Amino acid sequence: MRLQGARVLLTGAAGGIGAAVAAELARKGARLALLGRNPADLQALLGQLEGGAGTAHGVAVDLLDRAARERAVDDCREQLGGIDLLINCAGAMSFCPLVDEDPAILERIVQLNLAVPMLLARQVLPAMLERGSGRIVNIGSTFGSIGFAWFAAYSASKFGLRGLSEALRRELDGSGVGLTYVAPRAVRTGFNNDAVYRMADATGMKMDDPAWVASRIVNAIEHDAKDVYLGFPEKFFARLNGLLPRLVDGGLRRQNQVMAPFARGS
Numbered sequence: 001m002r003l004q005g006a007r008v009l010l011t012g013a014a015g016g017i018g019a020a021v022a023a024e025l026a027r028k029g030a031r032l033a034l035l036g037r038n039p040a041d042l043q044a045l046l047g048q049l050e051g052g053a054g055t056a057h058g059v060a061v062d063l064l065d066r067a068a069r070e071r072a073v074d075d076c077r078e079q080l081g082g083i084d085l086l087i088n089c090a091g092a093m094s095f096c097p098l099v100d101e102d103p104a105i106l107e108r109i110v111q112l113n114l115a116v117p118m119l120l121a122r123q124v125l126p127a128m129l130e131r132g133s134g135r136i137v138n139i140g141s142t143f144g145s146i147g148f149a150w151f152a153a154y155s156a157s158k159f160g161l162r163g164l165s166e167a168l169r170r171e172l173d174g175s176g177v178g179l180t181y182v183a184p185r186a187v188r189t190g191f192n193n194d195a196v197y198r199m200a201d202a203t204g205m206k207m208d209d210p211a212w213v214a215s216r217i218v219n220a221i222e223h224d225a226k227d228v229y230l231g232f233p234e235k236f237f238a239r240l241n242g243l244l245p246r247l248v249d250g251g252l253r254r255q256n257q258v259m260a261p262f263a264r265g266s
């Protein structure tokens with residue numbers, strides 16, 4: 001997909017990966033509608049973008065508020081004169097034993113990571129299908145291919161997002177509208193709390209730089225990629241888990257034990 005002049009709706013725009021994607025897209029000459037929750041964060045982001053306010057505008061919205069979300073998308077469509085590219089980047093996670101998890105947090109993770117991308121796609125697709133062009137990009141995770149202990153709700157939501165991406169990509173085949181699923185491994189952003197960083201140190205979990213991840217996301221869009229899995233050996237284990245999950249059970253057993261006290265906050 002050609003990004004020069006492309007009209008982009010990006011969620012989670014003020015987050016670690018979202019802001020880096022916004023910067024990369026602004027450099028490529030895309031026109032951006034940036035969705036985030038916090039107006040001050042969006043304002044700060046707009047000030048940092050190449051081309052500044054000329055290439056982008058921000059819309060503060062809680063994506064879990066259905067009426068506000070639908071209105072925000074309509075506003076962005078009007079401002080941009082249409083939407084060529086939807087990037088579902090907003091997300092939430094929790095690192096906690098399932099039995100200890102706050103039910104409200106469980107619901108929020110599934111809503112934000114799975115239901116919201118589905119509903120946003122449903123809202124932007126009719127116009128894309130009518131034009132016979134456009135792309136939806138879903139930011140998944142390695143945890144969408146390998147269910148990790150202590151990340152049950154997050155893994156479940158990202159498995160769901162991968163399933164949605166596969167099904168919708170097949171549904172859109174031949175329509176001129178494409179779908180890209182990108183699965184980063186851990187990334188150094190505020191998404192991960194202190195306990196995750198300490199656990200990552202203890203287990204040797206590798207973490208990527210958000211700017212590098214953003215460059216891979218944008219490259220995937222430019223090449224109309226169907227799915228992209230980032231990081232080795234994570235991308236290999238994602239495939240192995242699909243073929244031989246019992247082998248991966250055994251491989252992760254020791255690591256699960258090391259992770260447990262961090263997840264329990266003890």
Ligand SMILES: NC(=O)c1ccc[n+]([C@@H]2O[C@H](COP(=O)([O-])OP(=O)(O)OC[C@H]3O[C@@H](n4cnc5c(N)ncnc54)[C@H](OP(=O)(O)O)[C@@H]3O)[C@@H](O)[C@H]2O)c1
Nearest residue numbers: 012014015016017037062063089090091141186187189191
């Ligand atoms: N960081 C990682 O290790 C990692 C690894 C693999 C995949 N990913 C995926 O990459 C994506 C971006 O992650 P990130 O690292 O950039 O996380 P981040 O820095 O926490 O950014 C997430 C963004 O989502 C926004 N958001 C959360 N709840 C929202 C809501 N109800 N309405 C509107 N916006 C909301 C947040 O806004 P606020 O700032 O207001 O909270 C934040 O700007 C996520 O989908 C995540 O699952 C991340």
